[in-house]
Amino acid sequence: MELSAYISDLTGYLASQPLLALAMLAIFIGVVGGMLRRSAPKLxxxxxxxxxxxxxxxxxxxIAQVTRFTTDTDFALPQFGMPRQSVEGNETRVPIxxxxxxxxxAEVNGVPQDFLVDTGATITAISPQTAGLSGVDPKPIRQSIAMRTANGVVRAEVGTIREFRFGNIVARDLDTVVAPGLGDANVIGMNFLSRLASWRVEGRTLILVPNHPQPASGS
Structure with missing residues (x-):
């Protein structure tokens, strides 16, 4: 591979990984500073x-990215003007x-609830209130997990959503955690998104493409 092509690929990769780029730049500046320590100590x-x-x-x-589950305002349900998802062809489109x-x-076992789509969350999470309304019961044979929130570490029970549906998408037997630390918020995680044929963001719209499109609902 030519040097210019390698540099172009590296630049593109770093552009998609801003934290890595920041760390590498900081290390480079530190190395230069060390080299100048004797000849130009102040600089x-x-x-x-x-x-x-x-x-x-x-x-x-x-650390802020790793600690995804929080009760801060990032996960507060918007009070006004929340856009509605729509179905176009085989796609469910979600405006920002x-x-x-x-x-x-989305419908959780037939009960409508609002969800934040979070590509940084490994697993879908629902509040205890949503779990109670939709009949999602933690499974006693499955071990609870520790979840770090803005209020500290809390125990989260693992359960299963029988049917999760919105737009033209339906997922059955979807693993979820019932997380008290989320307050009233619900989060769609990668264990749901990974079931789709594809998903992408175009401009200010999230586009979700299911493997088997269903009749539109919740739009």
């Missing part, structure tokens, strides 16, 4: 300080909400 010290700040920022941002997130109204 070298300044560069090393900038490097340390960059690494700390990358670490804090990484005013809060910058994608929200859908």
């Amino acid at each position: 070298g010290g300044l560069l090393r300080g900038v490097s340390h700040l960059g690494l700390v920022a990358a670490l804090l941002l990484t 909400s005013d809060d910058g997130h994608f929200w859908v109204t």
